[in-house]
Amino acid sequence: FSLQMQSRFDGNMGFPGGLMDKGPQETPVEALNRELVEEINLDLSRFACQQEDILLTHVNHSKKLVTYFYAKEVNLVEFSEIEKAVLDSEEWGTETFGVLRVPLFTMSDGYRGFPVFLANKFAGNARIQLLKAITAKNILSEDEVNTAYRKYLELQQKTEDIYRFDD
Numbered sequence: 001f002s003l004q005m006q007s008r009f010d011g012n013m014g015f016p017g018g019l020m021d022k023g024p025q026e027t028p029v030e031a032l033n034r035e036l037v038e039e040i041n042l043d044l045s046r047f048a049c050q051q052e053d054i055l056l057t058h059v060n061h062s063k064k065l066v067t068y069f070y071a072k073e074v075n076l077v078e079f080s081e082i083e084k085a086v087l088d089s090e091e092w093g094t095e096t097f098g099v100l101r102v103p104l105f106t107m108s109d110g111y112r113g114f115p116v117f118l119a120n121k122f123a124g125n126a127r128i129q130l131l132k133a134i135t136a137k138n139i140l141s142e143d144e145v146n147t148a149y150r151k152y153l154e155l156q157q158k159t160e161d162i163y164r165f166d167d
């Protein structure tokens with residue numbers, strides 16, 4: 001399995017997507033498909049997201065923001081094509097600064113790989129969305145995800161200890 005995320009203009013990890021346009025009324029899935037073209041140059045004739053691809057809805061009351069998270073499954077050949085098309089996207093270098101494959105394994109030290117990846121900064125609730133996609137698509141079991149998540153929390157704690165030491 002491979003799972004694609006992107007390195008955003010603001011330094012965070014995230015998924016392609018964005019806010020719905022205020023002008024002409026768009027549905028969430030129409031807004032998503034528009035953003036997918038702008039940010040990753042997705043070929044909608046083959047890979048457009050459908051309403052049934054929705055995995056998660058999240059309401060952020062303080063930001064007055066509702067996020068809809070969709071996940072689309074493709075085969076590995078299609079996955080590579082999608083990755084390559086990104087370089088020709090309209091927003092390459094302005095919104096989209098890179099595409100990446102999430103390391104979906106944990107190395108023998110118990111940290112490197114997925115737990116270290118989780119320690120990145122993520123936009124909005126993208127970290128939770130990533131965990132949801134991994135279990136919903138049966139890429140890893142809930143136990144494997146929980147173990148990696150606990151390691152990530154330990155790693156955060158260690159990083160904070162180092163900062164405290166430096167102070």
Ligand SMILES: O=c1[nH]cnc2c1ncn2[C@H]1C[C@H](O)[C@@H](COP(=O)(O)OP(=O)(O)O)O1
Nearest residue numbers: 014015016017018019067123124125126129
């Ligand atoms: O991947 C994401 N998962 C959850 N929330 C996200 C993600 N990426 C961005 N966001 C949040 C951050 C902002 O509050 C909004 C809008 O994001 P942005 O990319 O700036 O939107 P536009 O492309 O400018 O419309 O969503």
